[in-house]
Amino acid sequence: MSTDPRFDGPGPDETWRSALAEGHFLLQQCRRCDACRFPPALVCRGCGSPDLAWKEASGQGSVYSSTTVRDRDGNYNVSLVDLAEGARMMSRVESANPDSVHIGMKVDARIVREPEPMVVFVPAEGDAS
Structure with a gap:
């Protein structure tokens, strides 16, 4: 009986979290x-292939959509970001007034630890959009 090697070792979520803990923002790319x-x-969500490889993300992206969450502890932003590699992820844009985050805004990824490592975005240097 053969086994599927995709189920050997840590799963994709654990691999991603471990890479973040080591300071690497990885994406899966279908071969x-x-x-x-x-x-x-x-x-792969596109073609169904199980042949996925990990690659370092550029960290560059643009805001696809954004909303400001108003809270007693302060306002914060929740955004969908289109990454330069073509994937889309939900996170937040920091270092900017939540109300100033807008569709098309160029952003760069950062890994923060609070308490677990996660990807957040900051406005890209020189963003004129």
Whole structure:
């Protein structure tokens, strides 16, 4: 009986979290259709191939959509960010007034630890949008 090697060792979520803990922002890229994806999974969402490889993300992206969450402890932003590699992820844009975050805004990824490592974005230097 053969086993599927995708189930050997840590799963894609654990691999992603471990890379973040080491300061690496990784994305999965399909070796069949070349699509990059987030969140991590066992198969490509585009073509269904199980042949996925990990690659370092550039960290560059643009805001696809954004909202400001108003809270007693202060306002914060929640955004969908289109990454340069083609994947889209939900996070927040920091170092900017939440109301100033807008669609098309160029952003750069940062890894923060609070308390677990996570990816957040900051306005890209020189963003004129």
